[in-house]
Amino acid sequence: MKTRKKEHGIVQKEPLALRRLPEKNEKTKQTRVQARLSGRKSETVLRALVRDLSDPSALYDKHGHVLFLNSAFTAAFGWSPEEAIGMIIEDVPEDFTSQTDEMIEILMRGGSVPTFETKRITREGTILDVQLSSVPFRDDEGMPAGYMITFRDITHNKTVETALKADEEKYRILFEQSAHMTFLVDPHSGKIVDCNDKALKFLSCSRGDLPKHGIPEIQAIFATKEILQDFVETLDRHHGAFKTRLPMSTGEVRDFVVDLKSVITQYDKLVQITARDVTDQEKAEQVLLESEMRFRSLVEDIPNIAVQGYNADREVIFWNSASQQLYGYAKEDVIGKKLEELIIPPRMREQVVSAIENWIKYGKRVPPGELELMHKSGTVVPVFSSHVMFENIHGEKEMYCIDVDIAERKQAEAKIRLLNANLERKVVERTAQLAVLNERLKKKIEEHEFTEAALVESEQQFRLVFENSIDALLLARISDEQILAVNPAACQIFNRSEQEMCSLKLSNLMDESDSRRTSFLEEKINKRKAVGELNCRRADGTVFPTEISESIFCDPKGDGLSVVVIRDITDRKRNEALLQMRTEDLTRSNQDLEQFAYIASHDLQEPLRNIVNCLQLIQKEHEGGLGKTSNDLIGYAVDSAKKTNALIRDLLAYSRISTRGDSLEILDTEEVLKQALLNLRTLIDGSEATITHDALPPIHADSIQMIRVFQNLIGNAIKYRTAKPPRIHVSASRSGNEWIFSVKDNGIGIDSDYFDLVFVIFQQLNGQERFDGTGMGLAIVKKIIERHRGRVWVESEPGKGSTFLFTIPDRQP
Numbered sequence: 001m002k003t004r005k006k007e008h009g010i011v012q013k014e015p016l017a018l019r020r021l022p023e024k025n026e027k028t029k030q031t032r033v034q035a036r037l038s039g040r041k042s043e044t045v046l047r048a049l050v051r052d053l054s055d056p057s058a059l060y061d062k063h064g065h066v067l068f069l070n071s072a073f074t075a076a077f078g079w080s081p082e083e084a085i086g087m088i089i090e091d092v093p094e095d096f097t098s099q100t101d102e103m104i105e106i107l108m109r110g111g112s113v114p115t116f117e118t119k120r121i122t123r124e125g126t127i128l129d130v131q132l133s134s135v136p137f138r139d140d141e142g143m144p145a146g147y148m149i150t151f152r153d154i155t156h157n158k159t160v161e162t163a164l165k166a167d168e169e170k171y172r173i174l175f176e177q178s179a180h181m182t183f184l185v186d187p188h189s190g191k192i193v194d195c196n197d198k199a200l201k202f203l204s205c206s207r208g209d210l211p212k213h214g215i216p217e218i219q220a221i222f223a224t225k226e227i228l229q230d231f232v233e234t235l236d237r238h239h240g241a242f243k244t245r246l247p248m249s250t251g252e253v254r255d256f257v258v259d260l261k262s263v264i265t266q267y268d269k270l271v272q273i274t275a276r277d278v279t280d281q282e283k284a285e286q287v288l289l290e291s292e293m294r295f296r297s298l299v300e301d302i303p304n305i306a307v308q309g310y311n312a313d314r315e316v317i318f319w320n321s322a323s324q325q326l327y328g329y330a331k332e333d334v335i336g337k338k339l340e341e342l343i344i345p346p347r348m349r350e351q352v353v354s355a356i357e358n359w360i361k362y363g364k365r366v367p368p369g370e371l372e373l374m375h376k377s378g379t380v381v382p383v384f385s386s387h388v389m390f391e392n393i394h395g396e397k398e399m400y401c402i403d404v405d406i407a408e409r410k411q412a413e414a415k416i417r418l419l420n421a422n423l424e425r426k427v428v429e430r431t432a433q434l435a436v437l438n439e440r441l442k443k444k445i446e447e448h449e450f451t452e453a454a455l456v457e458s459e460q461q462f463r464l465v466f467e468n469s470i471d472a473l474l475l476a477r478i479s480d481e482q483i484l485a486v487n488p489a490a491c492q493i494f495n496r497s498e499q500e501m502c503s504l505k506l507s508n509l510m511d512e513s514d515s516r517r518t519s520f521l522e523e524k525i526n527k528r529k530a531v532g533e534l535n536c537r538r539a540d541g542t543v544f545p546t547e548i549s550e551s552i553f554c555d556p557k558g559d560g561l562s563v564v565v566i567r568d569i570t571d572r573k574r575n576e577a578l579l580q581m582r583t584e585d586l587t588r589s590n591q592d593l594e595q596f597a598y599i600a601s602h603d604l605q606e607p608l609r610n611i612v613n614c615l616q617l618i619q620k621e622h623e624g625g626l627g628k629t630s631n632d633l634i635g636y637a638v639d640s641a642k643k644t645n646a647l648i649r650d651l652l653a654y655s656r657i658s659t660r661g662d663s664l665e666i667l668d669t670e671e672v673l674k675q676a677l678l679n680l681r682t683l684i685d686g687s688e689a690t691i692t693h694d695a696l697p698p699i700h701a702d703s704i705q706m707i708r709v710f711q712n713l714i715g716n717a718i719k720y721r722t723a724k725p726p727r728i729h730v731s732a733s734r735s736g737n738e739w740i741f742s743v744k745d746n747g748i749g750i751d752s753d754y755f756d757l758v759f760v761i762f763q764q765l766n767g768q769e770r771f772d773g774t775g776m777g778l779a780i781v782k783k784i785i786e787r788h789r790g791r792v793w794v795e796s797e798p799g800k801g802s803t804f805l806f807t808i809p810d811r812q813p
Helices: 025-037 043-052 071-077 094-108 155-177 197-203 207-212 215-222 225-234 279-300 321-327 346-362 407-421 431-447 449-468 488-494 516-527 570-603 605-621 628-655 669-679 681-687 703-719 777-787
Strands: 057-061 066-069 116-121 127-138 144-153 181-185 192-195 240-247 253-264 269-277 305-311 316-319 369-374 380-391 397-405 472-477 483-486 529-537 543-554 560-568 665-667 690-693 699-701 727-735 738-744 792-796 802-809
Touching: 043 057, 043 066, 043 144, 057 071, 071 144, 094 116, 094 127, 094 144, 127 155, 181 197, 192 197, 192 207, 253 279, 305 321, 321 380, 321 397, 346 397, 380 407, 407 431, 407 543, 449 472, 472 488, 488 560, 516 529, 516 543, 543 570, 605 628, 665 669, 665 703, 669 681, 669 690, 669 703, 681 703, 699 703, 699 802, 703 727, 703 738, 703 777, 703 802, 777 792, 777 802
Parallel strands: 690 727
Antiparallel strands: 057 066, 057 144, 116 127, 127 144, 181 192, 181 269, 240 253, 253 269, 305 316, 305 397, 369 380, 380 397, 472 483, 472 560, 529 543, 543 560, 665 699, 727 738, 738 802, 792 802
């Protein structure tokens, strides 16, 4: 049994010490097996003994090779006889190797090792808690030849044991911190086993006096002899509860609810008696009940305000007469039905249900606002709806909706919008009519105070935004385009004072030669809003490009006004032109690079192949006729041509990283690493390298390029090794919004002076005569990582190995 760390396995960090366990049936069986093994038994007899055992068992020679294993071993650990026999199974976690080595050493000296608890790793990498029994056997000459090990899986027992200890600790904390009097009574002796501090205070005794008290005292306290006695005798696991009244030390008599239940501990079954003071709770419930009655009486017949109540499942529990008038449903038709099935239009149902659930679960309140709900007939009911949620006396969530019919106001607003659309054209001839409409509008605003308050708040917010905006804001009259107000930014953009700006019309600020003005004005008239780019003119006559947005509205007096937002986009236009020019230059550069890559991959490689073929033909034609120097020169020329060909291929790959890469997608990094290791299998086997890795996260990346990254880094780690077999470990850790991957080796290391140089193309620090390569591997890695918006660097000391690290953002933009 070999105990070195398993490749790609999971390392257990907390080793368990050897400890003797109580002897059970399996120990007896093991003793019997040991007795049968003592002596010179043949391998056939040993296999028969192992095969008959029900627990996982295996025979090993003294070097740890598997000689035989039974079917229980295969079922428990995953290794079949075909895979394991003659091999060394790597099933020992790293932290338990010394423990296992000590066991084997004792067995091979002919000693015995008591059964102990330890851990083993299955073929799939799962760590199991096991009981391990071992016994040596001898060869025909009486010398220790190997050993037999029998395992018993105790993982489940360990988990249950841990859970029981945790539950017991939780129960003890709850017991001590309970706000209610709690007693634990032994039903056999009738004595109080334990109680909390609140119960001690009620008994007026110390904890040391508890054994003097028992069931008779408790029966006397709660006056419940029959109920308590019946429960103690039956030890019914279901809760028993009753109400009683107890006199306090102050003389006050208070109401209590006494709960009885049986408690099963690790050692016995006890009776738990809990006395809960409900006096204040019942008073509060009565107050809440009276308050609810007053609330229902108040809102039941309130006119023009529809109030509905819903439980946590959105089922109707309250429906006043105004709701019936507004939505057409009688109270008896809706109680118990769901909100979304009654007044919520189909298009809004999913959104409404989600909003209510978020309020209940996370406290995200549903804000008040205007909604278009649904009448029983299917017609639209516009309302202003606000909502409240609270818990009733039973601790259940209830939501109440208060809806006000705003159909009349909506009709008035629609009429105002229609009038404003034609206001500029008819402003003169319909002055008298507008006065009448404005009077009606004033009355509507007075009838809806909340609308007026909203308008005041909106005006204050508008003024704050107006004064502090970095864009130029202007307020103008529609009828003659007279500027009424400007903000400081407008004065700055046009190089005019506020007084001078307010003496001008909007048209005075525009470049009259700009042909786009006509379409802008048409859009403003037709849509009551326009957005576009126009040229404006400063006080000194300078023309500059702007982005303009103009919206039309009416003030409370009914006068048509427009808000104009102007932004100077001179810098943006300049940058756009520069960006366009640079984009065209970059496009041409990329096309030139693509053409060069094609030439490198085809036109340059073909002559190199011809050179290699010609040199090899010359060498074959004059085989034996050329001197050693000539043959060496031809060989050197062939190697140089091949190296140049490899260099061209790497250069081509380097140039195409950014332009020919695949789209980024969610990758299983462990699968990517597995593919890279498969590509390096010949190199790994030839160097006897050991590659391990931690659990690796999924990333958003190009799979082909990430395989290349791992392949280059691990290939370099194997290439630049010492005389020892390479040991390489891959890991990943999260840092903020990115993952940091590391590839650590035990190779020759790198001097810190060359940390940046190793990522430069064509750079090899150790010379081509010792290590093959083009010097492009790490440069390709760097460019791939930068394409993924990451970073790459190295940490190393000469002779102490190297760690190459790179980052990948958790989510690519």
